[in-house]
Amino acid sequence: VSSRWIDALFAPASVAVYGASRQEGKLGHTLLRNTVSKGFTGTVVPVNPAGGEILGRPAVTSLAAPVDLALISVPARRAPDAVADAARAGCRVAIVLSSGFGEAGGDGRALQDELLRIARDAGMRLIGPNCMGVLAHLCDGAWLDGTYFWAVPTQPGPVTFMSQSGAFGGMFFSEARKRGLGLARFVSLGNAADVTGTDVLAELADDEATGVVAMFVEGIADGRRFVEVARRVAARKPVVVLKGGKGQAGARAAASHTGSLAGRHAATQAAFARAGVIEARDSDAFFDAVTAAASDLPASRGPRIAVLTISGGPSVLAADAAERTGLALPAPREATLARLRPLVPDFAALGNPVDLTPQCPPDAYEPAMRAVYDDPGYDGVVAINCGLDVAEFGAGVTAARAATGKPTVAYLLDVPTVEETVRRAGIPVFTSPERAVQGYALGAGR
């Protein structure tokens, strides 16, 4: 078994599935099916009191040899036996996905304490209970999917995501798919009886697969240590946090949901700021911040932008958003205009936005865009294209950006060819003109 618990969690060689079920629709069936179906090449051992064969694999009633990772999906009252079995066999990490523990109060609290005691006595780390499991990119598109999820995105990339909430994990996965966000690892922390978000975060500073950390937290029990750890990680890679339970009602809900003490939000916010963590206001802003952080957008970007477009109305909205967020929209310099005028139609609007117009010949895109990128009055560019899916647009933006190194963000609508080129170049693509500008502004002046 792995010597480090974090390797056993994110790169296990062997996995046991307690509560593996033959019956479709049961969570224990989904869990086993997910585990064996995404290219995981290690050993997978179903554990079921009835034995027999499940999804073509012989089930054992008790683990005979240790595995790196035990996934436990059994009713709460039977979870202590499963955890004890995994601990006795010498497993490194157990994830209890089942619910009915600390978040349920009463007996649940005692059951959770029992799980923790068994795990600690054996030196086994415990994830959960009351969580959605783990997802990790292993190599070459092979994944370990040890989750309850109905669907997970399997585009590899730099984002490691932690969530106390399972359902928010679903929201994240859905957005990741829409935005083409690539994932490295995901773990759902649930009640965090043993392993906390801070524990995982501490291991991510040196994790080469993780380029960006994204966290949804409802409460941070070990606030002082979190700030210390987060500061260390945030110095090396972006850490984006969404905090649920900011107000009183939200905090009460968080308490009954994952048993978290959400605490006073002003204090939490100050702690995030001290730690250098990017805190998002709501879920949309969280996904925007992760989209920006997961791209090649440099952390430091100046406030003077050009909105470069062939789509008038959406660019007017981008200009409005730029002014709201304190970015500057200077007009192109005379030398830039002199380069642009012979390339674009007479009626092209060469203010800022720089609107080449849909009538601009596609072979003029690249030199025209290069003229704008070359203008020393601009620190960065917001590229906007609605519906004109000509390859030259994507080629023009990526070439001019590569030549000048100027930070670029994009809003693209119904232009799949352009979008693929732009994404492949590491340019973040947002879901509205205003969000593209806000995504740029997030890091402006840093």
Place this chain on the structure above:
Amino acid sequence: VSSRWIDALFAPASVAVYGASRQEGKLGHTLLRNTVSKGFTGTVVPVNPAGGEILGRPAVTSLAAPVDLALISVPARRAPDAVADAARAGCRVAIVLSSGFGEAGGDGRALQDELLRIARDAGMRLIGPNCMGVLAHLCDGAWLDGTYFWAVPTQPGPVTFMSQSGAFGGMFFSEARKRGLGLARFVSLGNAADVTGTDVLAELADDEATGVVAMFVEGIADGRRFVEVARRVAARKPVVVLKGGKGQAGARAAASHTGSLAGRHAATQAAFARAGVIEARDSDAFFDAVTAAASDLPASRGPRIAVLTISGGPSVLAADAAERTGLALPAPREATLARLRPLVPDFAALGNPVDLTPQCPPDAYEPAMRAVYDDPGYDGVVAINCGLDVAEFGAGVTAARAATGKPTVAYLLDVPTVEETVRRAGIPVFTSPERAVQGYALGAGR
């Protein structure tokens, strides 16, 4: 030909397409193909100087008999001849889709004046120039698509949408598809040389097909008349407006884009408020407001809401958003708790959010939801479900809402069965938990 110009525009019996082209990829080809391909059963006459046959229809070089609506897609310098031909034949309305007029300055301005003079002399109304055309639901899923668009949604419904910007029309259509918004009519106004947004708006007060008016405007030339007309329409149906060109840069861009004088935004905002128009801050807020207005959500809704869910984390975010927007989240009353407790698991969180938990038996959803809806402490409900696509959830929400009449909004993720039931009942579905709450709050206290 129709006696009222607005009928000729939105329900024409006959259409001419000037500049109809045989060549795929040309706008004049797209326009003709769109016109004949969405179930329009009236006469369609291609007009082309070369004559011949286009898409199986004989083309004429000049119109011999009047049609209701002339769609004109020819180079700017040839547009006056086309408009003159349509006027001479006795057409009721001409839409000039081509660009290179007022928005281009110089000769373009003179050309636009000429179009206007020809149309006015003949008593023909002119839409555009520099626009994307018209889309109208005729009956039973048959549409007139007289647009340049690469794709338009064809789900019939109550929303009539006007846009000065063509590309923003594309954004609207894309969102309408994602959100299942049903359309009645769309017209792109472009430079609005003759027919303005105010002119169309005036005709929509009595238009039975229009339940909601959505407008994207860059400038309002006839501000005083707009306020008068908008007040009259807004008294009968919701009018939602997004104003582009709010700041200085945006206003400059709007001027070169559609030749609009965007004006000082504070004055415009005050005018919108006087008129009873709902003004959206940005494009997301605009789509949210239209989603709410196009649903069965009553205009007046009280501020005390229950967040009713089986998804913990997203509901905590909804609770946070409710507090931010000034809504109240009271706990269920004792009588409600007494009805809920026997129905849901012991560990269900019966605060507010009311989290029935994913383990709640589906046949308990309807009575449990009914208990919450019956609670006199609640004015409305925010329903949230991530990933648990059981029919009973949708049935429970719609039955309890129908029985109590309480305003309901929803956030749903990856639950197609539930979503269809909920939408069919007229409940608006938003794209995040926070947006669902904001959608409710938009009308709270009115």
